[in-house]
Amino acid sequence: MIDHLLRRLCRLIIAALMLAAGSARAASLDQDFRAFLNAEIWPEAKSEGVPRAIFDKAFRGVEPNTELPDLILPGGKTTVAEINFQAEFKSGAAYLSERAVAANAATGRQMLARYRGVLSRIEARYGVPAPIILAIWGRESAFGRAKIPMNAFEVLGTKAFLSRRKAMFRAELLAALKIVAEGHLKVSEMKSSWAGALGQPQFMPTKFLKYAVDFDGDGRRDIWTSVPDTLASIANYLKAEGWQRGRDWGFEAVIPRSVSCRDEGPDHDFRIADLVKAGVRSVAGRRFPASEESKLGHLLFPAGRLGPTFVATPNFYVIKAYNNSDLYAVFVGQVADRVQGAGPLVGRWQKTDRMTRGDVYRLQKKLVAMGYDVGAVDGLAGFKTRRSIGVAEKKLGLPETCWPSNALAERL
Structure with missing residues (x-):
């Protein structure tokens, strides 16, 4: 009985010590985050014309969100999971399911009828077909119905502080502060996705400053509540990225x-x-x-x-400039085609080996060590990775699939 009580007491003491250590680490991380904001972000924000009052309000009560993906935490721990976090980089069969494509196309046809006049004017000005604009609107925010609940300053601040891509998110954080400083939104209204994207077209803050337009003539570039501004901003983005008028995707x-x-x-x-x-x-x-x-x-x-x-066509890669995923761009193209009466995909997604993002990452590392160009070594099978796999398969006498497989990983 005494031994049992002692063991239980020891477990409670260990749990209390671990909790205290975790609390201390969290407090230290919060202090480092606050020091980072004041020493590195504030001087740049000030030089961009952001008032101190807005800066302070933006980060009042904000702490680093260590549940976000793609972070490098103190001690070298990473939040990059073995699995793919983004839907765009998961299974093509799931992402381009008939249910998802057909539902977006059906709503897209309704929106085409509802906003035909404004879409015609947008298409005439920017040269981007209305069905493509509608497909992106539907994919990004369910035609404006999706909830976008996260605190943009928490997301962007955390990623500027801890992300693998600190420089990119630092620029986005500064742009978010400028959006408030310029009067587009209040601090309390700055809600974003887990990646820091804003509004119905899900623009990153730098893209808002660069591409958002006032199409309804009310003096505001309002991608949050104005449908004309949202649709025209999407079209302006694609035109600026090189959309070729008159060509298909x-x-x-x-x-x-x-x-x-x-x-x-x-x-x-x-x-x-x-x-x-x-x-x-x-x-x-x-x-x-x-x-x-x-x-x-x-x-x-x-x-x-x-x-x-x-x-x-080259326009496919313009869609990828909006979201750098082949599946995303195919989804947008398919929905746009279906809005105009086309049928489902004819090709079928075949069963592939179960490989995690980590498995693909390790396969890419092997290919790079052998001199292959896989593009980014990120665990995602982009076109450079796919074609390098095809070259390796051919050299090894394997069937040429141009897709990651356990058989190739073992042979390499």
Whole structure:
């Protein structure tokens, strides 16, 4: 009985000590965060014309949020998980499910009818098709219905302090302070996503300052409550990033094995007519539009050979400038097509090996050590990683899938 009581007492003492140590670490982190804000962020904010009163109000009661992803915490602990946090970098079958695409397209058609006049004026001014604008609006904020609850200064402050991409988030934090200083919003109204994105089009603060427009003529660039400003700001963003007026975003295509997935990417140009001669055809036997055949396109294998395949135009990569995910850009293109009456994807997402983001990261590290260009070593299978996998598969005598696999990881 005495031994049992002693063991229980020891456990309670250990738990109390661990709690005290955790509280001390949290207090130390909060102090370091406050020192960082005052020593590094305030001087830059002041030079940008941000009043001290706004700075103080923005960070009153704000502490670092260590539950956010992609942080490096004191002691070297990271919050980068083995799994993919962003939906855009998960399964293509899930992200581009028929349910999600069809629902967004149905609402998109309703919004096209409701805002046809303003969308026509926006399209005439910026050259971006209304269905593309609507698809982005739907994906980013469910056509303005999504709740965006996080404190933007908590998110951006934490990421400027602890993120792997400190310089990027430092600039975003300063831009957020300028948004308030310029009178666009009050501090209390600065709500964001977990990544720090704002409003219905989910602009990062620097993008708001650069691309947001006042289209309804009320003197405010209001991407929070004004539909005309929201839609025109999306169009202005795409135009500024190089949208080519009169061109489509891309086309689902049947790409024969004789055309290698190793030739994917925006840095590999093909005349669409030459791809047709090589056996590439639009799905269901349809021809590519005559207006496109003389122009340049790019092969796109968002899941390697294990999913739907496409011929992309340069406008596909303009959509990626908005969100750097192949699945995101395909989703936007598909919803836009469906708003105009197109059918579902014909290609099917095949079953792939269960690999975590950490598994892909380690595979990329192996490929880089062997001299391959995988782009960013980040655990995400972008086009450079996919085509490097294809080259490695060919050299090793494996089936050319251009997609991460356990078999390739083991062989490397």
